[in-house]
Amino acid sequence: MGNSQGSHRAARGSGRRAVETMEYGERRDHGEYGDHGGRRGLGAAGEYADHGERGERAPDPYAPAYELREARLPRQGAGGGVGDGRGGRAEARRAARRRKGAERPEALRRLLPQALVVAFLAGGTSAFVASDKAVKLSVDGVPRTMHTFADDVTELLEDEGVEVGAHDLVAPAPGAALASGDEVVVRYGRPVVLTLDGQRHRVWTTARTVEGALRQLGVRAEGAYLSASRSLRIGRAGLALDVRTERTVTFMADGRERTIRTNAATVGEALAEAGISLRGQDTTSVPSGSFPRDGQTVTVMRIRGAKEVREEPIPFDVVRTEDPTLFKGTEVVVRAGEAGSRRVTYFVRTVNGVRQTPRRVAEEIAREPVARRVKVGTKEKPASVAGADGLNWSGLAHCESGGRPGAVDATGHYGGLYQFDTQTWQALGGSGRPQEASAAEQTFRAKKLYVQRGASPWPHCGGRLRG
Known part of the structure; x- marks a missing residue:
């Protein structure tokens, strides 16, 4: 703004100085200012005439002929002078015409360049004023009002050194024509690592605060847990944001059903919010560290366990020996077999009162088995x-x-x-x-x-x- 006004003032000042120079030069060239005090003035014939000590001004060459007549005639004494009066007057008129004809082309030659300068300055000022635009540029929320000669948005941003990328917002769009009074808005994109209900996403936003980013990304934040304040400003480098929306979770415990609204990060945290505690070997139907989903039903399993020791038989082996004194097909038991026994320890668990399959945890031999011996006949x-x-x-x-x-x-x-x-x-x-x-x-x-x-x-x- 200041530069353009200065240019206008300079143009107008240059015009006045050009006109003033021409007028001043013309007066000086025409010898309007004479030399008083006995100096020489411009004579009728273009030569310097001595006006004597009276300091009379030289006659104006553009004055009417009747005024020049007396001024340019040489003085005559009483006894006559140089030629007669009529011839002297005619000669003076001719000299004046010759001088005037020579001076006019010279004046025109001096005036023409000065007139062209004035016309150029006047036309340039009009074009300067026509291409100058007053626009408002807002970059990332910081507004500025300026004058620019840019024709479109792209040229304006280049002139102002504003670089934009694929994730940045420019309105109007780059390339749109500019007019005086327009407003151009630039909002820089910011990367956000968003963990929403346990799912990790990398997104971009032009919002400058966490709350604005949530609105822009369409995240329902009522009752949600946020890892950062809603008013926190997001820098150009972005930020990591953890959001856990409010969900409905139902717990089945001790024969009762409890439904809560929670934004807990784990099933265990939600269980504590519901006022349900786990004791001993108690557990849940899903891992306690898993993320609670909306509408999920979780069963609490009350587990009770005890050890049982059982004595189990060990079967004996049968040892057969051939006997040639016995007919074929005949078997004689020489020693009866005796079963052994072992003590086995089982862990028996009940889940919500229902007995589960026992799990063997230890065993030891109580009595070794005795093999049975049999003679087998081979005689025909x-x-x-x-x-x-x-x-x-x-x-x-x-x-x-x-x-x-x-x-x-x-x-x-x-x-x-x-x-x-x-x-x-x-x-x-x-x-x-x-x-x-x-x-x-x-x-x-x-x-x-x-x-x-x-x-x-x-x-x-x-x-x-x-x-």
Whole structure:
């Protein structure tokens, strides 16, 4: 503004000085100012004439002829002078015309450049005033009013050294034409690392405060937790902001349902806000350090646990040994097996009163097991027994034991198909107990007994042998 006004004043001052110079120069060139006190003045013929001591001013060359006539004529004495008066007057007029004709082109030559300067200054001032604009520029909230010759917004920002990037806001848009009275607004973008309800985002905002950024980003902040004050100013470098909006969370604990509104960062914090405490091994259905979601239902699990010690049997092994004295299919138990035992410690847990599957935590051997030893016959079975073949041995077996080789009577003294007692069985060459032998060996021993004693060993069922 100051520069343009100074330019106007300089132009107007230059014009006045140019006019004043021309007028002053013209008066000086025309010899308007004479030399008084007896100095020389400009004569009628263009030569210096002596006016004497009276100091008379030189005659004006542009004065009317009748005024010049007396002034330019040489003085004559009483007795006459140089030529007659009429010839002298004519000569004076001619000299004046010649002088005037020579002086006018010279004056025009001096006036023309000065007139052109005045015209240029006047036209430049008009163009200067027409291209000058008064605009308001607001950069990041700092307004300035200025005069500019810029034609558009881009040129204005370049002139003022304002650099903008992809995340900055410029209104009107760059390239828009400028007119006097316009307002140009520049807002710089600021990076914000926003953690919203546990989710991390990197965003840009042109707001200068936290509250403005929340509005611009559309974040619902009523009742929310903010890691920074709403009024905090955001610098060009940006900031990190943690926002936890208010959510509805329901807790199921001790048979009751509790619903709260919270902006807690973890389920554990929300649980404390609900007035629910965990004791011992109590836990929740979701990790206590997880982020509580809106509408989430969390179950509190009351856990009680105890240790139980149980004695469990250890099965014995069976060791089989071949015996060539026994018929094939015959097995004789030499030593009965004995099961061992171990003490096992379990941790038994109940969740909200419901018993869970016990978890084994320790064990120790209480008694070692004893292996069972068995002799296995490898001797070939006899084909027949003379005097006993052809009898109804299946009928006898069905009558004595129901046809079951391992049958044992109620007293425990008789066993097998034919209900041998152990003493008789071993006397016939059998090993162990009769019910442990194969059906074929039992029939073979029964035939041998029949040859020795007939059907008398089977007083109730012996008649079946021939029936």
